[in-house]
Amino acid sequence: MTVERVLLAEPRGFCAGVEMAIKALTWMTRIFEPPVYCYHEIVHNEWVVRAFERVGVVFVDDIAQVPQGAPVMLSAHGSAPEVIAAAQERAAVVIDAVCPLVTKVHHEVKQLASKGYDIIYIGHHGHDEAVGTVAEAPEAITLVEPETGIDGFAPKDPTKVALVAQTTLGIYEWQHVYQTALQRFPELKTARKSDLCYATTNRQGAVEQLAQECDLVLVVGSHNSSNTQALVRVARERGARAERIDSAADIDPAWLEGVKVVGLTAGASAPDHLVQEVIDRLDPSMGFELRATTEEEEYFPLPRQLRAFVTTLQGLVEAGVTARKPAEPSLLERDREWTATEALDLISA
Numbered sequence: 001m002t003v004e005r006v007l008l009a010e011p012r013g014f015c016a017g018v019e020m021a022i023k024a025l026t027w028m029t030r031i032f033e034p035p036v037y038c039y040h041e042i043v044h045n046e047w048v049v050r051a052f053e054r055v056g057v058v059f060v061d062d063i064a065q066v067p068q069g070a071p072v073m074l075s076a077h078g079s080a081p082e083v084i085a086a087a088q089e090r091a092a093v094v095i096d097a098v099c100p101l102v103t104k105v106h107h108e109v110k111q112l113a114s115k116g117y118d119i120i121y122i123g124h125h126g127h128d129e130a131v132g133t134v135a136e137a138p139e140a141i142t143l144v145e146p147e148t149g150i151d152g153f154a155p156k157d158p159t160k161v162a163l164v165a166q167t168t169l170g171i172y173e174w175q176h177v178y179q180t181a182l183q184r185f186p187e188l189k190t191a192r193k194s195d196l197c198y199a200t201t202n203r204q205g206a207v208e209q210l211a212q213e214c215d216l217v218l219v220v221g222s223h224n225s226s227n228t229q230a231l232v233r234v235a236r237e238r239g240a241r242a243e244r245i246d247s248a249a250d251i252d253p254a255w256l257e258g259v260k261v262v263g264l265t266a267g268a269s270a271p272d273h274l275v276q277e278v279i280d281r282l283d284p285s286m287g288f289e290l291r292a293t294t295e296e297e298e299y300f301p302l303p304r305q306l307r308a309f310v311t312t313l314q315g316l317v318e319a320g321v322t323a324r325k326p327a328e329p330s331l332l333e334r335d336r337e338w339t340a341t342e343a344l345d346l347i348s349a
């Protein structure tokens with residue numbers, strides 16, 4: 001390969017919601033005997049899902065597949081109210097690892113529906129997040145794909161229309177639908193900024209800059225990861241050739257013919273070691289450089305139910321015999337410093 005330089009986007013990879021969800025499922029595998037059940041892939045990344053399967057996590061797409069009394073985690077993408085209710089009825093313990101930014105959109109939908117709005121939801125049919133969000137108010141929501149737009153949308157009252165979006169869309173595709181909706185419905189109600197989350201916006205901003213300096217952009221992430229696919233589209237919109245890869249093994253040498261500078265980023269659910277492996281495979285003669293656009297400090301605590309559960313268990317253990325000195329903070333108390341990468345190392349050891 002003839003690559004001279006790799007430009008590495010920053011931020012890239014794990015967002016705060018994914019960090020929280022991976023750590024939460026790691027706790028579940030440490031607390032319970034396998035199998036632990038997880039409704040939907042905990043995050044949309046092939047490598048992460050396989051790593052959890054190896055330690056006894058069983059991913060299901062139907063709560064009815066969970067045996068009565070088994071522990072269940074609900075994925076980061078957010079679940080429909082009826083799924084949560086069914087899980088609570090079946091499982092001994094239910095921990096919901098939904099990202100708080102998805103929960104925010106669920107609240108918006110419920111509020112708007114209760115006020116009589118017809119809601120345009122821009123999202124991808126069949127994506128776990130879209131399915132969970134639409135289920136909050138199916139009678140009031142019309143799901144529109146960003147590429148299709150709102151042509152077929154006919155509200156009861158054009159003065160009571162709201163627009164809500166999946167958190168992981170491409171910035172431009174969201175804006176396009178938003179502008180069209182605003183023209184048709186001048187009183188359109190929408191979130192103050194957009195529903196696209198900080199991680200989606202920041203990663204796309206970083207790849208957008210990078211794309212202008214590169215012959216080719218590689219995006220590490222799985223095919224069903226919406227924000228990964230959005231990164232590919234944004235890079236292409238900025239004029240770069242862009243390809244999604246699950247890992248270094250997917251790089252087609254033909255893509256690199258005549259390419260001197262490769263841009264590299266990763267979707268919000270892709271582990272960073274996969275990015276490092278891509279750099280190793282490309283083996284750029286002049287090394288790699290970071291292209292940082294913004295710093296991220298977001299942190300989402302573990303789900304409340306899990307913290308309560310772990311605290312109770314710790315109390316029970318410490319009431320018996322414990323090696324931990326009382327003054328020493330527990331792993332739960334140090335959660336902000338403990339990373340999902342360390343959690344994955346732990347289960348992969």
Ligand code: SF4
Pocket residue numbers: 015016017018076099100101102167168197198199200227268
């Ligand atoms: S991509 Fe955004 S909405 Fe999705 S888990 Fe990450 S922070 Fe939450």
